[in-house]
Amino acid sequence: MDAAIRQIGFRIRSLIPFLPKPNLRHAVGLVLLCVLGIPIAAGLIFTLLPAFGYLPSIGGHTLSLEPWRELFSYPGFATSLRITVTTGLAATVLALILSFSFCAVVHGRMRDRGADGLLAPLLAAPHAAMAIGLAFLMAPSGWLIRLVSPWLTGYTVPPDIATVQDPWGAALVTGLLIKELPFLLIVILAALNQIPVDQQMRAGRALGYGQGIVWIKIIAPQVYAQIRLPVYVVLAYSLSVVDMALILAPSNPPPLSVVAFKWFMAPDVTRTLPAAAAATLQLFVVAGAIGIWRLGERGVAGLGLWWTTRGGRGVSGEPGLKLAAALGTIILSLGLGSLIALAVWSLAWRWPFPDILPSTWSLDIWSRQAHALVWPLGNTVVLAAVTTGVALLLAIAWLEAGDRTGRRDRAIPWHPVYIPILLPQIAFLFGTQVLTLKLQLDGSFLAVAWAHFLFVFPYVLLALADPWKALDPRYARSAAALGASPTRTLIRIKLPILLQPIAIALAIGFAVSVAQYLPTLFAGGGRVATLTTEAVAMASGGDRRVVGVFAFMQTLLPLAVYLAALVIPRIVFANRQALAGRT
Amino acid sequence: MSNALTLRSVTISIGDRRLVSDLDLVVEPGTVATIMGPSGSGKSTLISFIGGHLEPRFHATGKILIGNDDVTELPPERRGIGVLFQDDLLFPHLSVGANLAFGLAGSTAGRESRRARITEALEEADLSGFADRDPATLSGGQRARVALMRTLLAGPRALLLDEPFSKLDSDLRRDFRRFVFGRAIAKRLPILLATHDFTDAKAALGPILRLAPL
Numbered sequence: 001m002d003a004a005i006r007q008i009g010f011r012i013r014s015l016i017p018f019l020p021k022p023n024l025r026h027a028v029g030l031v032l033l034c035v036l037g038i039p040i041a042a043g044l045i046f047t048l049l050p051a052f053g054y055l056p057s058i059g060g061h062t063l064s065l066e067p068w069r070e071l072f073s074y075p076g077f078a079t080s081l082r083i084t085v086t087t088g089l090a091a092t093v094l095a096l097i098l099s100f101s102f103c104a105v106v107h108g109r110m111r112d113r114g115a116d117g118l119l120a121p122l123l124a125a126p127h128a129a130m131a132i133g134l135a136f137l138m139a140p141s142g143w144l145i146r147l148v149s150p151w152l153t154g155y156t157v158p159p160d161i162a163t164v165q166d167p168w169g170a171a172l173v174t175g176l177l178i179k180e181l182p183f184l185l186i187v188i189l190a191a192l193n194q195i196p197v198d199q200q201m202r203a204g205r206a207l208g209y210g211q212g213i214v215w216i217k218i219i220a221p222q223v224y225a226q227i228r229l230p231v232y233v234v235l236a237y238s239l240s241v242v243d244m245a246l247i248l249a250p251s252n253p254p255p256l257s258v259v260a261f262k263w264f265m266a267p268d269v270t271r272t273l274p275a276a277a278a279a280t281l282q283l284f285v286v287a288g289a290i291g292i293w294r295l296g297e298r299g300v301a302g303l304g305l306w307w308t309t310r311g312g313r314g315v316s317g318e319p320g321l322k323l324a325a326a327l328g329t330i331i332l333s334l335g336l337g338s339l340i341a342l343a344v345w346s347l348a349w350r351w352p353f354p355d356i357l358p359s360t361w362s363l364d365i366w367s368r369q370a371h372a373l374v375w376p377l378g379n380t381v382v383l384a385a386v387t388t389g390v391a392l393l394l395a396i397a398w399l400e401a402g403d404r405t406g407r408r409d410r411a412i413p414w415h416p417v418y419i420p421i422l423l424p425q426i427a428f429l430f431g432t433q434v435l436t437l438k439l440q441l442d443g444s445f446l447a448v449a450w451a452h453f454l455f456v457f458p459y460v461l462l463a464l465a466d467p468w469k470a471l472d473p474r475y476a477r478s479a480a481a482l483g484a485s486p487t488r489t490l491i492r493i494k495l496p497i498l499l500q501p502i503a504i505a506l507a508i509g510f511a512v513s514v515a516q517y518l519p520t521l522f523a524g525g526g527r528v529a530t531l532t533t534e535a536v537a538m539a540s541g542g543d544r545r546v547v548g549v550f551a552f553m554q555t556l557l558p559l560a561v562y563l564a565a566l567v568i569p570r571i572v573f574a575n576r577q578a579l580a581g582r583t
Numbered sequence: 584m585s586n587a588l589t590l591r592s593v594t595i596s597i598g599d600r601r602l603v604s605d606l607d608l609v610v611e612p613g614t615v616a617t618i619m620g621p622s623g624s625g626k627s628t629l630i631s632f633i634g635g636h637l638e639p640r641f642h643a644t645g646k647i648l649i650g651n652d653d654v655t656e657l658p659p660e661r662r663g664i665g666v667l668f669q670d671d672l673l674f675p676h677l678s679v680g681a682n683l684a685f686g687l688a689g690s691t692a693g694r695e696s697r698r699a700r701i702t703e704a705l706e707e708a709d710l711s712g713f714a715d716r717d718p719a720t721l722s723g724g725q726r727a728r729v730a731l732m733r734t735l736l737a738g739p740r741a742l743l744l745d746e747p748f749s750k751l752d753s754d755l756r757r758d759f760r761r762f763v764f765g766r767a768i769a770k771r772l773p774i775l776l777a778t779h780d781f782t783d784a785k786a787a788l789g790p791i792l793r794l795a796p797l
Contacts, residue, residue, distance in 0.1 A: 406639040472670075472672070474668050474670070474672050475672055475674065477634065477668075478666065478672045479660075480635070480636070480658070481634060481659060481660075481664065481666040481734070481737070481739075482665070482685065482686045482733065482737040483661075483663075483688065483737050484660055484685070485660050486658075492685065493674055493685075496677075497674065573676060575678075575717050576675055576676055576717050576719065577717055577719035577720065578717075578718070578719040579675050
């Protein structure tokens with residue numbers, strides 16, 4: 001026995017020279033594998049098992065297909081599935097078309113400068129707040145109908161029609177577009193910086209192509225190749241969103257993700273099994289949709305190449321582009337309008353229909369809600385600050401480790417760390433909750449922070465990776481040639497030069513954490529209240545003015561951080577031309 | 584202080600292709616040796632190898648010595664080899680003075696004496712009073728001179744020049760070349776210049792080594 005162990009020990013040791021020499025990258029990779037990989041793997045497994053009837057805590061000891069039968073026999077199942085697929089695909093396709101058209105029309109005129117400021121509120125606002133604001137705009141008693149009543153519509157009381165939660169899911173698609181259009185715009189603008197657009201535009205026009213056509217045939221394919229990961233993230237998100245759907249989607253039957261969510265949350269624990277089945281089906285829907293999307297990409301690429309090489313100058317592509325860009329502008333305006341609606345409603349005291357503005361204004365609601373705001377606000381800020389801080393440190397460690405090992409992985413967008421934001425949250429968060437239960441962390445602040453981290457880290461890394469890799473490596477070499485150690489080079493040279501992208505990455509991470517609904521609810525077991533969980537809980541049927549207070553606060557917080565991230569580096573580097581102008 | 588820079592049977596290859604084959608070279612203190620060759624011939628790769636920045640996809644053998652010290656295995660920051668690149672690479676977030684201070688070796692201790700060294704360096708470079716300036720507001724020639732002073736303040740034992748003149752126009756180029764050679768030779772440094780320009784090589788007045796194109 002002893003000898004056998006020694007034998008094994010000897011063998012393992014003799015392998016060591018052949019194993020890669022451990023370095024910083026391996027260390028950071030290992031930490032990430034534990035912190036990201038374990039909860040996700042456990043989450044998927046502990047959701048998959050109950051989907052097939054195995055959940056010992058409620059007496060499910062054998063595998064069976066019963067949960068699936070229950071799911072399929074749910075009366076609204078087919079409608080539910082259809083709404084999920086149609087709204088998800090429609091939102092993604094529209095977001096893509098509108099964002100490309102918008103960029104084609106305004107790029108060159110707007111240049112990134114103004115874009116940051118304009119898009120910041122839309123990017124920073126949490127999904128839930130945006131959905132609530134949009135409901136305030138679109139509801140029968142909302143701002144849009146008030147604007148045209150009674151002089152145009154004749155309404156003196158709110159009409160009895162479903163403008164929000166409509167059976168087709170149009171309100172949900174609109175809500176998704178409001179959040180996804182700005183996201184894709186900012187991603188496209190970043191991608192455009194990598195392409196010599198001006199030269200290519202001049203070359204294309206010299207060959208007789210109109211501006212719009214050059215955009216579609218030459219620029220857009222190059223941009224798309226760079227933004228595929230964000231597009232898949234948008235697709236996965238649109239198909240599986242829960243918080244926006246609770247507010248904007250039809251409720252009877254709701255989309256599949258909401259079906260799963262409501263069953264998971266039901267007091268009757270036997271609902272957990274069909275809920276797990278619905279969640280697992282959601283996973284397949286997303287995986288299938290991404291698969292079909294990739295096939296679609298090939299088809300479009302083939303057609304596009306045929307169209308481009310045919311050499312048609314296409315009299316003009318402008319009208320179509322301009323129409324789409326106008327639609328995009330409407331969506332962006334709806335987004336800003338939603339945010340203003342939140343503010344106005346939170347300050348309204350009396351506001352009879354169909355007045356366009358409140359007849360009495362007051363800060364009363366704010367002061368009355370102050371005590372109710374304090375805890376959720378504190379939780380939200382601390383959660384966001386902690387998860388974003390840790391995520392930033394790990395992202396920097398990961399990127400720096402990459403520099404030191406000299407590995408330049410071109411394939412970074414497809415790295416496994418992005419898996420959490422490509423999976424539907426509902427498909428693994430219940431299982432992650434099971435894991436936190438087993439670790440006796442359930443309902444703790446740590447569990448919620450960990451759950452937020454799963455989503456904060458990929459976004460922080462996504463925001464930082466490109467600027468980091470774009471930094472001229474010769475700065476670090478110069479510093480080394482001057483005798484600076486790698487750590488000194490990191491702290492004195494790289495981090496200060498990258499201050500602006502680091503600040504933006506922090507702001508994005510902060511906003512992602514503030515927006516988290518499902519992870520807060522599942523990992524917190526309903527015991528950790530944030531602005532987001534409170535706002536969503538109140539959204540249906542609560543006093544609009546109170547909901548307005550929570551939702552507006554929820555928006556203000558990430559927006560303040562975002563603006564600080566834009567402004568502070570410019571102040572710090574006010575006397576450094578090379579850095580002050582950079583975005 | 585004055586030590587030769589020696590390369591002993593240096594071979595660099597990538598995959599099956601040899602960029603540098605069994606190169607032996609001694610650069611005496613206060614002289615300039617030149618490596619010439621068209622772009623892609625491996626000049627910059629050789630400079631990277633000597634400076635310690637060779638990318639892992641290259642494979643290199645041979646030794647680099649300064650005097651009798653073998654620096655081949657040392658990390659770049661401990662080799663004591665200064666490098667001047669094609670661009671000046673002044674750190675954009677630091678003032679001109681802070682760039683120089685970053686370079687100035689720690690052996691000059693104390694605020695006053697460090698500041699004095701920097702003022703002196705700026706005077707030498709004909710840039711008195713520029714300490715608080717933003718590097719982005721300087722002309723190309725001025726920035727190049729700051730870059731050289733930064734390198735020299737670190738107290739290197741050898742100097743590598745990786746086409747540092749190629750982005751300057753011809754008058755500026757001649758002046759800056761004189762400035763670099765003048766300063767570095769006065770410090771009795773061995774200097775290795777990589778260039779594709781024959782006038783640079785001639786002005787160096789030292790041995791010329793040609794790398795063949797691939």
